[in-house]
Amino acid sequence: MxxxxxxxxxxxxxxxxxxxxxxxxxxxxxxxxxxxxYTPVGKMYEVYGNKMHIYTGGEGDSTVVFNAGWGTSSPYTDFSPLYEKLEKDTKYAVIERFGYGYSEMTDRERDIDNIVDETRKLLQESGQKPPYILVGHSLASLETIRYAQRYPDEVKGIVLIDGGNPEYYSEQKPVTVFSQVIGFLRTSGLLRLTYQINEDFFLQSRNNLEFVPAELKEIDQAFTLIKTGNKNVTDEMRQILNNAEKVSENQSLKVPLTVLTADSFGEIKEDWLESQIELATWSSSGKQIVVKEANDSIHQYQPDIIAAEILSMLKR
Missing domain, CATH: 1.20.5 (Single alpha-helices involved in coiled-coils or other helix-helix interfaces)
Structure with a gap:
């Protein structure tokens, strides 16, 4: 036996x-x-030894800079519902960090100051002119706020899309294991197989990309299956506590701040809401707005509301 x-x-x-x-x-x-x-739709620039991708467009005197949330495989496609609404009124630039979208990988530590330096250099290399309106989604609130802390003269204002309070993030346990597991599923081909069997499972948290054009959905799928859970993305999560603590050291912003909070379809957590309200006080010109009928990816549910807040800040 x-x-x-x-x-x-x-x-x-x-x-x-x-x-x-x-x-x-x-x-x-x-x-x-x-x-x-899927070759780069924007332009590639060498930044600290590796190439980063930036997608720009629009017209106007100011530039809106988009920073994607953690694990967003294709920032270019993810932010399309927003920049398509803004292109007639302002210039915009979609940043793709190392390990995201068309950008290459890097060996540089995913320390928040490194990320800010990389973003700033990419903006400079691509010819963007400050001051910028910085828009950060979810965990990108850290790099967005940090940029304004270090270079306040280059920032006209900040709009956060369900961006977390750095103090809130500093108390959370990093989901590094999740990123590693999903990375293994990608490299083993299991993620690709699962995506083909049940695409809706991957898109339902982003409103099935209802406001994203069909051709961009294809690109989004491709990069989900190429980039998900890679080393740079995992290292960002591994650094979340250190990065959040560093940003939390200075809670006084010299620029206007708008904090947009998803109501999570009526299931918003009380501690999250309290932290969002508190985050708005980091600026003397801060405000916090609860956006109904949306989850973390507010721009995939209520892009008009976000676009209106960005345009309002541009007029200040």
Missing amino acids: KKKLRKFVQYAFVFLMIIFAIGFTYQGISASKDIKK
Whole structure:
């Protein structure tokens, strides 16, 4: 009996190894095809030894700079519901951090000041002129606020899209394991297989990308299956406590601040709401607004509300 069990375990192990080998090969070939198919839509610039991607457009005297939330595989596609509404009134620039979208990977530590320096250099290299309106989604509140702390003269105002209070983030346990697991699922081909079986599972938290054009949805899918859970993304999460604590050291912003908070379809957590209200007090010209019928990705549910707040800040 033990001999039969041992053989079964051996055969099962070999079978799993074959399946994983097929999966890794499948993912590698598919990702390579996607990379060749989806070439950069914006421009690539060398920043500290590696290339970063920035997508710009619009017209006007000021520039709105978009910083994507943690794990957003394609900031270019994710912010499209917003920049399409703003392009007639202002210039805009979508930043793709290292490890995101078309940008390359980097060996630089994912320290918040490194991220800010990279963003600033990318803006400079691409010819953008301050002062900017900085728009940060979710965890990108950290780099957005940090930019304003270090370079207040280059910032005209800040709009946060369900962006967390740095003090709130400093008390949260990093979900590094989740990022590592999802990264393994990607490299093993299991994520790609799951996406093809049930695409809605991946898109439902972003309103099924209702306001994103079909051709951009394809790009979004491609980068989800290329970038999800990579080393740079995982390292960002690993640094969340240190980064949040650094930003929390200076709670006095010299620029206008608008904090947009998703009501999570009536299920907003009390401690999160309190932290959002408190965050708005970091600026003497701060305000906090609860956006109904939306979750964390407010721009995928209520882009008009965000666009209106950005335009209002531009007029100040």
